[in-house]
Every structure is written in structure tokens, then in C-alpha cells.
Amino acid sequence: MKKNRQTALIHAPRKAPQYISTVQPPLFRASTIIFESTDALFNRHWTDRYDYSYGTHGTPTTFTLGDQIAQLEGGEYSLLAPSGLSAINLVNSCLLAHGDEVWVANNIYGPNMEHLRNLQTRYGIDVKVYNPIDASTFQPSDKAKLIWLEAAGSITLEFPDLTQLVKKAQAHQVLTVLDNTWGAGLAFNAFDFGAEHLSVDITVHALTKYPSGGGDILMGSVVTRDQKLHHQLFRMHAIQGIAISGDDAAQVQRSLASMQVRYEHQSQSALTLMQWLKQQPEFAQVLHPADSASAGHTYWEEICTNGHSAGLVSVIFQPEYDLKAVRAFCDRLSLFKLGFSWGGPISLVMLYDLKGMRALEHTHLQQGLLVRFCIGLEHPQDLIQDIENALKQLKILQNE
Structure with a gap:
């Protein structure tokens, strides 16, 4: 079919091959993603490892970076967010409900505490504070749902008693979330640490810091090894419309090598x-x-x-x-x-x-x-x- 010049500018009659081997992977920018057929449209599910359905779910650029961050952290599944704080808020809003008890270190990242206090006021979340270098101050009740860990702590840099805190949380079936921005996946493996090979449930990482490395990109990640927990977080990620720019993802990916x-x-x-x-x-x-x-x-x-x-x-x-x-x-x-x-x-x-x-x-x-x-x-x-x-x-x- 002969096309009008205007139409031909949009639907190009000839396209270069899509893939070549390069040092840096191709950059995909997408909100709308085109399906090849109705089969491709309907024979997919949001829980697929790579669900190419809409830009907020991911593109090859963002999924590739997510996989690299999961590998860096020692986890299996990764979600990316527009900032470290956005990643923190995703975890809190997904996993905490009215009446739940959440434990935070007294040297926690300030904006995280502010967000939790807001949840406490508006939704009845019970915020409890513990001393990270004294695991005995962590006294979870039967309502305890989550404990936030930081290694090292914000500003005053105390390194917590991770071994005892994680063991105690596991004994009380409390989910453990580590803000791993300081360690960056390099100081230790949060999913396999210590003589007893312990693991946290979730890590949150402000990719703004070491992964970006340039002081010019805002981004965060949420990593886990548990597929069910990942799907729970991914569902909230989609509902809240959390997404990152493909350009930003490519910039962080480029910096990972160094x-x-x-x-x-x-x-x-x-x-x-x-x-x-x-x-x-x-x-x-x-x-x-x-x-x-x-x-x-x-x-x-x-x-x-x-x-x-x-x-x-x-x-x-x-x-x-x-x-x-x-x-x-x-x-x-x-x-x-x-x-x-x-x-x-x-x-x-x-x-x-x-x-x-x-x-x-x-x-x-x-x-x-x-x-x-x-x-x-x-x-x-x-x-x-x-x-x-x-x-x-x-x-x-x-x-x-």
C-alpha cells in the first residue's frame, strides 16, 4: 500500500536491524509498547519475569539494570524507583497496615522516620524505636510486622548487631528490611552474611549514591529473593505507578562497571x-x-x-x-x-x-x-x- 509522506514518516517502510553487540546495551525509551498480535497481548501476565506491556512495568533497559542490581545485592528480584526514599516508601506502604507494629533503629534515615510517623498518625501504624547496637532493645509484640535495619546507621555510623537482630526477627516472624545504601552490596552480602549465613528479607538501596557515582541521577531499588514477596511489592509498585526514566537507567548502568x-x-x-x-x-x-x-x-x-x-x-x-x-x-x-x-x-x-x-x-x-x-x-x-x-x-x- 502506497503511503502518504506524512504516514511514511511515522510508519517507516524500512528499518535497520534492531540489535548489534555493543559495549553499552541499547537504550529503550517507552511508555507505549507495541504488541505483535492479540496473542502476544493476552498471553502474558504481570507476574512474568519480563512483562513488556507498558513502560511503567519495564523495558529491556530497566529490566537489565534491575537484574544487575539484584545480582550486586545478592538477591534474585529487583524493583526500581525514582529515588531511594521512593523505594523506602514503596516497602512501607506495601507491607504495613492499620495496627501493625514497625521497628526502626534510633539512627534511622530521617525521611524514613518522618514517613513512618506520618503513617502512624494517618493510618494507625505503631512505630517502635530500638538501639541498633543492643539487640535486647528490640522487643517485638505479636503485632510486629517489619523491622528496618541500617548498616551503618545514618549520620553517626554505628554498625548494628545484624546477626542477633535478624535472628530475633526471624524467630518472631518479623520481616527484615535493610537500607543497604552504605554497604552498596559491596561491603557484605545482605542475603548471605555472617558465620551462620543469615539473610534479610528485603534490601533497599539509594542508587543515587555509589551506583550512579556522578551526583546527577536519582534512583532507588528494592531487592528480594522471595518470589511471593517480590510479587506483593511489584503489585504495589504498579498500582502506585512507580517508574524510572530509561535514560536514567542507562546512565546508572554505565556507571556500574566502575x-x-x-x-x-x-x-x-x-x-x-x-x-x-x-x-x-x-x-x-x-x-x-x-x-x-x-x-x-x-x-x-x-x-x-x-x-x-x-x-x-x-x-x-x-x-x-x-x-x-x-x-x-x-x-x-x-x-x-x-x-x-x-x-x-x-x-x-x-x-x-x-x-x-x-x-x-x-x-x-x-x-x-x-x-x-x-x-x-x-x-x-x-x-x-x-x-x-x-x-x-x-x-x-x-x-x-
Whole structure:
């Protein structure tokens, strides 16, 4: 049939072969997906491993990335979300209902706690708080449905007693969800860890951080080994219309090849920085799970047998340094930029006041303002010099 030129522009009479072998896989951008026949349309189901029915369910680009993330985490099934927080909210909204009890560490990622408190107010979810380095504080009732784990914890970087917490949760049939952004699937295998080869039920990972590596992509993942649990999460994923851009997926996929190299470099740089920071009198405490003086160090040693510890290190200033002084210190840093997130090429710094941020008493923490350093790809000696220069300026200000 001869076509009008306008129609021919849409329905091209000739197409190049669709597949070639390349270093990077082809990028698929799709909302609508074309079915070859009514058989192809109706002989499919949303539970199929690769359900090509609509862009929100997935394309070869997003499914390929999802498979790679599942493999990285040690799981079997993966769902992708527009951000780490979106992935967290997917788990909470899918698995928690009125009257359920959810347990969270007192060093949990702040926005997760805020979301759970919102669910508590609106839908009657009972939020309980435990101390991650003391498994005895986790006391689930018969209504307990879920426990959130973080390794290491947000900001103050305590490594939890994963072994005892997971064993206790399993004994009470409580689902375990690990925010694995710090470990990134590289520090330890969340689905096979410790001498007893324990496993969490679900991992959530902010792919915004190490997998992206550029500080320019927002994305999250939810990984599990259990098909029934995956289908439950996938159903909510579809109902909520959660989807990611094919372009973003391709960018993260491209970065995965260098992820372990970057992670190990940033981890080693953080260790170098940590050792230097411990010698500086301005700091009352240095927080890093690989430091023998840090809370949860023995648990880190037990689980992270490869010695990896991510690229984060926090310090607590001596009490005589007030908010004005610590803000001045942050402002005088040159290589460290003020900004949230981590895992990118540029080192970041962020200031926190722990008062009001912890729901339980943390006796191991010194009094004072906390600064978190997120190590990028700069040479560690240059980063040390940057901090040293800012501390010199701080001393001058204190003496004026």
C-alpha cells in the first residue's frame, strides 16, 4: 500500500536491524509498547519475569539494570524507583497496615522516620524505636510486622548487631528490611552474611549514591529473593505507578562497571582521613565503623570481612565550639562542598545538631555539633589539607 509522506514518516517502510553487540546495551525509551498480535497481548501476565506491556512495568533497559542490581545485592528480584526514599516508601506502604507494629533503629534515615510517623498518625501504624547496637532493645509484640535495619546507621555510623537482630526477627516472624545504601552490596552480602549465613528479607538501596557515582541521577531499588514477596511489592509498585526514566537507567548502568573501584577508593580514603581526624584536638569524637573505638565496631568486623567501610566519616566537635564556629569551619572548606547525599566524585560536608535527632539516649556520643564528611575521588592528602586549613581559620576566629 502506497503511503502518504506524512504516514511514511511515522510508519517507516524500512528499518535497520534492531540489535548489534555493543559495549553499552541499547537504550529503550517507552511508555507505549507495541504488541505483535492479540496473542502476544493476552498471553502474558504481570507476574512474568519480563512483562513488556507498558513502560511503567519495564523495558529491556530497566529490566537489565534491575537484574544487575539484584545480582550486586545478592538477591534474585529487583524493583526500581525514582529515588531511594521512593523505594523506602514503596516497602512501607506495601507491607504495613492499620495496627501493625514497625521497628526502626534510633539512627534511622530521617525521611524514613518522618514517613513512618506520618503513617502512624494517618493510618494507625505503631512505630517502635530500638538501639541498633543492643539487640535486647528490640522487643517485638505479636503485632510486629517489619523491622528496618541500617548498616551503618545514618549520620553517626554505628554498625548494628545484624546477626542477633535478624535472628530475633526471624524467630518472631518479623520481616527484615535493610537500607543497604552504605554497604552498596559491596561491603557484605545482605542475603548471605555472617558465620551462620543469615539473610534479610528485603534490601533497599539509594542508587543515587555509589551506583550512579556522578551526583546527577536519582534512583532507588528494592531487592528480594522471595518470589511471593517480590510479587506483593511489584503489585504495589504498579498500582502506585512507580517508574524510572530509561535514560536514567542507562546512565546508572554505565556507571556500574566502575562502582567497585570507586567504592574501594573512597573507602580507603575515608580510613586515611579517619586516622588523621583522630589526632586533631578540635574533635571530641570521630565516628567510623572501622575504628575500634566506634560503637558497633565488633559487629562491623564480624560482617564486613573484606574490610570495606564506605566513604563516610563523621566528627563531633569539642563542646566549646558553638554553632557559629562550626558553621564558619564548614564555610571555609574549599574542596569539601556543602551538600546532601554522597558517593559522587566531589567530597561533601554537612553539619548536624544531634539534639532532637535521636529518640533514645545514646551514651556513646559525645556532646557537641556533628559534621559528616562524604569522601569523593580527590586525593586524601588534599582533603586533609583542606580540613587543616579550615581548622586554622577556626582557631583564629576563636582567639579574636
